Amino acid sequence: MGSMNRASRLFVVSMLFQVPAFAAGMQEMNPPAEPDPSRMMALVGARLIDGNGGTPIENAVVVLRGSKILAAGPRGKVAVPNSTQTVDVSGLSLLPGLIDSHFHSRNTVKTPVEFELQNGITSFRDPGHPFKYYEEVLNSELTMPRVFLCGGHLDGPPPVWPDQAELIQDAEHARRTVKAHVERGASAIKVYFRLPLEHVHATCEAATEHGVIVTAHLELVDADVAIRAGVRGIEHITSFGTALASPTEAEQFRAAVFADSNARRELRHRLWANIDLDSSPNAKSLVDTIVAQHVFVSPTLAIFEARHGERDATEVQVRGFGNMLRFVTLCHQAGARIVVGSHTSAPFAERGRAYQRELELLVEAGLTPMEAIAAGTKHNAEFFGIEERLGTIEPGKSADLILVDGDPSQNIAAMKNVKHVMLNGNWFGDSP
Numbered sequence: 001m002g003s004m005n006r007a008s009r010l011f012v013v014s015m016l017f018q019v020p021a022f023a024a025g026m027q028e029m030n031p032p033a034e035p036d037p038s039r040m041m042a043l044v045g046a047r048l049i050d051g052n053g054g055t056p057i058e059n060a061v062v063v064l065r066g067s068k069i070l071a072a073g074p075r076g077k078v079a080v081p082n083s084t085q086t087v088d089v090s091g092l093s094l095l096p097g098l099i100d101s102h103f104h105s106r107n108t109v110k111t112p113v114e115f116e117l118q119n120g121i122t123s124f125r126d127p128g129h130p131f132k133y134y135e136e137v138l139n140s141e142l143t144m145p146r147v148f149l150c151g152g153h154l155d156g157p158p159p160v161w162p163d164q165a166e167l168i169q170d171a172e173h174a175r176r177t178v179k180a181h182v183e184r185g186a187s188a189i190k191v192y193f194r195l196p197l198e199h200v201h202a203t204c205e206a207a208t209e210h211g212v213i214v215t216a217h218l219e220l221v222d223a224d225v226a227i228r229a230g231v232r233g234i235e236h237i238t239s240f241g242t243a244l245a246s247p248t249e250a251e252q253f254r255a256a257v258f259a260d261s262n263a264r265r266e267l268r269h270r271l272w273a274n275i276d277l278d279s280s281p282n283a284k285s286l287v288d289t290i291v292a293q294h295v296f297v298s299p300t301l302a303i304f305e306a307r308h309g310e311r312d313a314t315e316v317q318v319r320g321f322g323n324m325l326r327f328v329t330l331c332h333q334a335g336a337r338i339v340v341g342s343h344t345s346a347p348f349a350e351r352g353r354a355y356q357r358e359l360e361l362l363v364e365a366g367l368t369p370m371e372a373i374a375a376g377t378k379h380n381a382e383f384f385g386i387e388e389r390l391g392t393i394e395p396g397k398s399a400d401l402i403l404v405d406g407d408p409s410q411n412i413a414a415m416k417n418v419k420h421v422m423l424n425g426n427w428f429g430d431s432p
């Protein structure tokens with residue numbers, strides 16, 4: 001046979017080391033089924049909203065081969081190869097599958113399908129429920145959205161959710177937990193609000209070593225301090241509260257929540273009601289830090305929503321929520337990366353519609369509908385580390401697609417009208 005040439009040597013080497021298909025990206029726990037890789041399909045006539053935030057393309061063509069997007073663009077400019085199955089989707093808007101950065105499920109196959117996949121969410125991440133809550137989902141024969149997990153969140157004593165938390169004893173324990181979570185498939189690590197700052201540090205160091213990011217729910221550690229320690233995702237707009245409030249109010253809040261974790265529920269809106277974003281000495285430097293460190297902000301506004309005269313809201317709650325909205329506006333205007341997290345359910349959302357409510361609130365905070373859609377697609381894909389293969393409709397990406405009735409680029413409420421969902425090139429439910 002003689003000596004191998006360079007190409008075949010490289011081939012043998014790559015086979016030996018099993019180079020993963022997405023070496024730089026994160027993997028879902030449950031890669032979806034692959035369609036026939038030679039199958040050709042063209043979706044013709046839709047309004048194309050590709051997830052990048054630019055102007056929609058009317059009367060577009062998207063060509064698929066197997067699970068991949070081959071081409072996308074205006075009709076007449078995209079070549080449709082012979083023997084391609086053509087699907088007329090005129091009158092609908094075609095978008096990337098939505099990505100939810102904050103969804104919780106617990107041993108049920110129902111919510112991931114009924115709340116997420118049916119409503120166009122093809123990927124979600126659970127920030128902090130333990131792996132054991134997903135055994136049923138991951139062993140299910142049913143089609144599920146792509147599931148990204150963090151493993152149980154890292155917390156300090158006494159843990160807020162004993163059944164979900166990894167109760168961290170010391171820095172070394174934090175490092176071991178990160179390693180064990182990543183080895184089990186965690187694609188990010190979640191720190192919870194009783195974890196002391198020194199262990200947040202250790203967690204971030206270990207996460208960097210293992211190639212994943214840390215995302216945080218904060219009440220006691222200030223957000224700017226956590227970001228300086230290496231945290232790159234912030235879950236819940238309320239996590240910024242103590243960094244924005246006056247030092248006295250922040251200290252009172254911390255003391256009350258330190259004494260009783262449950263105090264946060266009532267005190268958060270009060271803390272926010274008294275934040276003066278116009279004269280807060282910290283608002284500008286905090287926003288600058290968020291932008292400079294490329295922090296992903298997942299506001300989950302929908303779970304904090306409070307409105308005059310509705311659901312027994314107090315003046316304090318309404319004012320607090322108003323300031324939360326306004327802080328999202330400031331982050332967005334400064335160029336921060338806002339992403340969409342549903343938190344599964346929300347007071348002003350119908351069952352399974354918290355994600356859509358969050359999109360509406362982001363528009364109320366000043367994002368254009370196209371920016372809000374990008375927050376839920378392209379930017380969440382970046383947050384998950386999967387932007388090489390998901391999050392936009394572009395050649396080479398995987399065909400996670402949704403078809404929506406109406407024009408969400410004009411009216412974000414149209415995102416409630418998801419008619420068809422494609423996961424990895426396969427229709428979920430009805431095909432058009």
Ligand SMILES: [Zn+2]
Pocket residue numbers: 102104127343
């Ligand atoms: Zn949560």
